[in-house]
Amino acid sequence: MDPDDLAARLHAALRSRSETVAAAESLTAGLFCATLASVPGASATLRGGVVVYATELKAALAGVPRDLLDRYGPVSPQTAGALAAGVRDRCGSTWGIGLTGVAGPEPVDGHRPGRVYLGIGDGQRTDVRELDLPGGRAEVRAAAVAAAMTGLLDRLG
Numbered sequence: 001m002d003p004d005d006l007a008a009r010l011h012a013a014l015r016s017r018s019e020t021v022a023a024a025e026s027l028t029a030g031l032f033c034a035t036l037a038s039v040p041g042a043s044a045t046l047r048g049g050v051v052v053y054a055t056e057l058k059a060a061l062a063g064v065p066r067d068l069l070d071r072y073g074p075v076s077p078q079t080a081g082a083l084a085a086g087v088r089d090r091c092g093s094t095w096g097i098g099l100t101g102v103a104g105p106e107p108v109d110g111h112r113p114g115r116v117y118l119g120i121g122d123g124q125r126t127d128v129r130e131l132d133l134p135g136g137r138a139e140v141r142a143a144a145v146a147a148a149m150t151g152l153l154d155r156l157g
Helices: 003-016 031-037 055-060 066-072 077-091 137-156
Strands: 021-025 046-051 095-101 115-121 126-132
Touching: 003 031, 003 137, 021 031, 021 077, 031 046, 031 137, 046 077, 055 066, 055 077, 066 077, 077 095, 077 115, 077 126, 095 137, 115 137, 126 137
Parallel strands: 021 046, 021 095
Antiparallel strands: 095 115, 115 126
16 A cells, blocks of 8 residues: 555544554654655644664653663564553653664664564553564565554554
8 A cells, every 4th residue: 555545544543533643763763753744634643753763762762661672672572562652651642653673784683674563552552563574674664664554553443
C-alpha cells in the first residue's frame, strides 16, 4: 500500500476515536512522524515524537530505563516496548510507537540488517513484534514505518 494512503487511513482511524499517537524512532529517524504529518490535519492525531538514534538518547529523551538498555541493548524487543511506553507517556498521547533495529548495510550488536523491533502501546498493553525486512536501508526503513502503521491500525480494530 502507498505510504500516504496508509498514513491517511491511520489518521482517519485515530481521528474517529479522538485518539493520538507519538513515536520514538531509532532506525526510522523520524520517518513515521514525517509520513503521518504529510496528511492534511495530522495535528489532530500526531502529538509528536523523538528521534533517538544514539543509545543514550533512548534513555534521556524516550525514558527507556538505563538498566534495560545495559542488559538488552538498543536493538531488542524490550527496548522497542520501552520506547513505545516512554514516548506515549512523555508526549501525552493515547498510543506510543517504538521503532528500533538495523537498517544496514552492516550488522549491529549481532543483529543482521533488516531486523526490526516494533513496539505499540496504549498504556494498558504494549505489543512487540520482531520483523525481518528485506532490502537496502531505504526499503527497510519504509517497511518498518508501514509495519508500524499497519500494526496500529490492527490494534484500533
